[in-house]
Amino acid sequence: MTVLAEKAGAGNLPAEVTKFIGRRRELAEAKQVLARTRLLTLTGVGGVGKTRLAVRLATDLRRSFADGVWLVELSALHEPELLPRTVADALQLPGQTAGAPLDRLSDHLADKRLLLLLDTCEHLVDGCALLSEVLLRAAPGLRILTTSREPLDVMGEHNLMIQPLPVSGGPGEDDAVALFADRAEAMAPGFALSGDNRDTVTRLCRRLDGIPLAIELAAVRLRTMSVEQLEARIDDRFRLLGTSRAGRDRHRTLRAAIEWSHELCTPDEQALWARLSVFPGDFDLTAAEGVCGGDEVAADGLFEVLGRLVEKSIVLCERDGRRYRMLDTIREYGAERLAELGEGPALRRLHRDHYLDLAVQARNAALGADQLGWLIRLRDENANLRVALEYSLSSPDEEATGLRLTIVLQHYWMCLGLFAEARRWHERALGIASASPRDRAVVGYGAAMVAVQQGEPDYARPLFAAALEAGDDELRAHALHGQALIALFEGHLDEARAHLEEARAAFDEIGYNDPLALLTGPHLSTVLLLQGLEDEALAVAQETVRGGEETGECWNHSFALYARGAAHWWLGEHDKAVQDLLACLRIKESLGDQLGITLALDLLTPASVVGGENERAAMLLGATDTMWRTLGASGQYGPHYMQRRATSERAVLRRLPRRPFEDAKRRGAGLSVAEAIALARGEAASDAAPGAADAPAADPLTVRERQVAALVAEGLSNREIAERLIIAKRTVDSHVEHILAKLGFNSRTQIATWNERRDRAAGPRA
The missing domain is CATH 1.10.1740 (Rna Polymerase Sigma Factor; Chain: A)
Structure with missing residues (x-):
């Protein structure tokens, strides 16, 4: 293979935590195979080390793939239809993409030189085989490495059987x-x-x-x-x-x-081992206590029993001690024991109830300062939420609870842009014959909102119409909002405005009870702006921004900042516009909302032109072109939006000769999302890495969060911070989650480094 090092190191491979031993022959053979073929499957019995070998192989080959090496862990996935979306998530592609996930994935990979590692395929062999065939046909520069207990049986597949480690007993070390x-x-x-x-x-x-x-x-x-x-x-x-x-x-x-x-385990350890098998992937202590406590394992003593299983390597501890998991082979054995004990159905129900309760708590916090932390927590539990939904929607006696869980999760899917996921579960729920008319209408509304974002208004129209006729004032207001979006995206501004004003009037009476209701404000501001009513647009956006500042809610607040920034821009108040757009961008980045990021970057492009940064503007055009292609959605935002993008491009072309413009645009098209954000902020692309941003230039933390960050930097644990500040440890846990999310970090060390830079930049204190 030709070594292309422009993006060497891109990807998501985990760091090795124990020493890698042996396998020199297998590594050499696998490298030779991947040099001449495009699909290699490592097969072998459970526990033989296929995953560890595959990760080491992929790590060794990183410099051979300009677009990186990417691991897709499949052990917790049991729905073949979600396989393309799971791969897209691993590749950090937005969940808001329009069209079939496999088609969007194929389009994204078409011009990439990339190694994809699909780990643990044996329970999804048919799905992995189809996925591999489609992607390899679509992407000439793609290589796929899989691990499985059986081959995929795909044309062109090379199978390498991984044998156990040799034990010769000779003079050399085995x-x-x-x-x-x-x-x-x-x-x-x-x-x-x-x-x-x-x-x-x-x-x-x-x-x-x-x-x-x-x-x-x-x-x-x-x-x-x-x-x-x-x-x-x-x-x-x-x-x-x-x-x-x-x-x-x-x-x-x-x-x-x-x-x-x-x-060799004690009875309580054996019982917990069996019960923990109900989790498809990783889990936290609270979940283990809520689902697995009782009888042999008292909930208040479960942490001690869990600790003993960790010591015995039955359970693995991950993410700074906050998450746990079992290897597939160990979990399968536990599931057999659980079935023998006859506890399977009860445990699955307890598992579902725990995650339903978690989703309800997140929904109740959806309009306050804890919104971001709860969204991140639900994202961490996505595999468990899937299992809970699958259990409920496929069990006749549990369908009503499945409907409730689907409805409760609507805001989570929308806020994080998990449109393909949301669409699948909503359509499953719509198939429940026993659903009440109101539940069916609420689920239909959720499916319709997703379809609008995916560019399928014809699918959405009858569902919105049914919601309007359901006899529920709040649901009617939501349906009017949905109809307004269709009108906006189709360029019918008067119709969109009428629907939005009627919806807002209804919500003013009923109350704004979820983030989607609040979103009528930014959408109305956008329509007014497109109608040339800049002052009215600014007033509506300003009102919505104030609401977010009062409650601490962040998802809708980011859209309100975007709308206010756009109004400032049209009024010629460019500095205010850039300030709002950068604030919007910070929140969108913490949410991983690539649609919102792309919208903000689009509006920051003309700001670069006004500031005389023409090359940067051209690069941003290239970056957002790539991002819109990935999303597959720019056209669905209507003729007015497309006209605005075209105007930005013409403005740059008037200031840059064609060749420098095309060169800058091409370089921008190759930027990652993080690099594009750094460019918009005026930072070097290398500053886009987590922890590298200049803290004082864009400090998104509250006063209390800065206090917590400073104590983290001193090396204090969350419990010690709680004692120092005289607050609950759970509150500190939430603050630390917010800090990590807002700063884009994943470790306390990064917080400490950020705090040190911030203090150094602030200078000596009096």
Whole structure:
């Protein structure tokens, strides 16, 4: 492969937290295969190390792919129809894209040189096969690497069977022995591989067939027994299998190792292991306590039991100790035990109820200062929300609750732009025959709002009409808002204004009870502006901005800032416009709202022209062209919007010769979203990385959040910060979540670095 390093390092591969051992031959062979073929599948038994090898392989190949290497984790996904959207999410493509997700994904990848790693495909083989075939045909520069217990059986696929680590017992160090020694030293600091114990360790690894997961589970036992005792216990375990080693397949070897780990657990640990299998992916402590507590595992003592499972490597701890998960093989074993206990249906219902309660809490906080933190929390729980919806909507006795969960999640999907996800669940809910007329109308309204954003007004019209006739004043106001959007996007400004004014009059009486109701303000301001009524547009936008400042709500507030910025711009108040648009951009960035980001960047383009930054304006045009293509949505915003974009381009062309203009636009088209945002702010593209922005130039934190950030920088834990400020720890947790989201960070270290820069830039204090 040709090495293209312009964007070397792009992607989302996780950092390795333990030493990678062995597999030199497999790595070399896989690299050779990927140099001459475009689809490589690593197959092998569970626990053999396919994922770890694939991630190391992808890491080694990063510099060969100008557009990066991207990991898509599929173990928590059980709906094949969501596979294209899941891949798009991993590639950080916006959820607001119009059209079929697979088509949009194909368009995005068409000109990319990229490696896609699809991990854990065996339960979605048909879907992964179809996806791979379509994407490889659409994107000549694409390579796909998959891990699966069986091949995809796709034309052109090369299958590389991953065998367990070799255990020869010769004079050189075997990889299996090296793995055991490395993990054992981490688990039992007093352990060291030596001439005295090498033969014992070798026999132990041979009895475990060299399967990495089995070896790692065994190494944990050195905390409580010697390696000699460990070998004897494993001998006993395999004697119980009733077959010779030659007659024992590797699947049974791994199962025996897992069963032994299970038998060495206490009854409360065994019960929790089984119950935790109800989570499809990762989960937090609150969820574990709410879903899995009871009987053998008291909720107030669950943290201690969970900690013991972490110590035994049954459960993995992630994200600074805030999230937990189990490996697929371990979770599958737990699910078998859960079925044997007969607790499966009850646990699935408890799981659903927990996430319904979480969604209700988020919905109740949707109009206040905690909105952003709750949206981020729901985004972290998306896999669990999917399982809760699937359980409810596919169980006849639970359909009513499924409808409720769908309705409660409407604001979450809309605020984060998860349109494809929302469309799927709304259409599932619309198929429930037992739904009440009002519930059907509310779900229909939600499906229609999504369809409008996806550029399908004809799908939306009858659903809005049904909502208007449902006999519910609030639903009628929402439906009028939806009809106004169709009129706006089709260029019928008088009709759009009439619908919006009627909807706002209704909400003034009923109350603005959700973010979508508030959005009538920015939309009305936009219509007035397009009608040439700049002063009226500014007044409406100003009123909506004040509302957001009073409540702390951020999603609608960002649209209000955009609308006010646009009005200021049309009134010639350019500095005020740029200030509002940059403030809007900060919020949109924290939400990951790529549609909102693109809208703001579009309006910042003429600001660059007025400021004499013509090259930057041309680059922003190129960047937003790419972003609109990714969204597939610019045309649906109507003729007035398209005319405004064309005017911006003509203004730049009047100031730049054609060749420099095209060159700058081409460079802008290659920018990432983060780089485009940095460009609009007047920063170097390299400053777009998390933690690199100049803090004082755009400090989005409240006074209290700055206090918390300073204490984080001192190294205090959340509990210590709560004691220092005399507030609840839960409040501190929320503040830290807000800080991370607003600054675009993912660690406390980045907060500390940001705070240090801010203090340094502010200068000495009196």
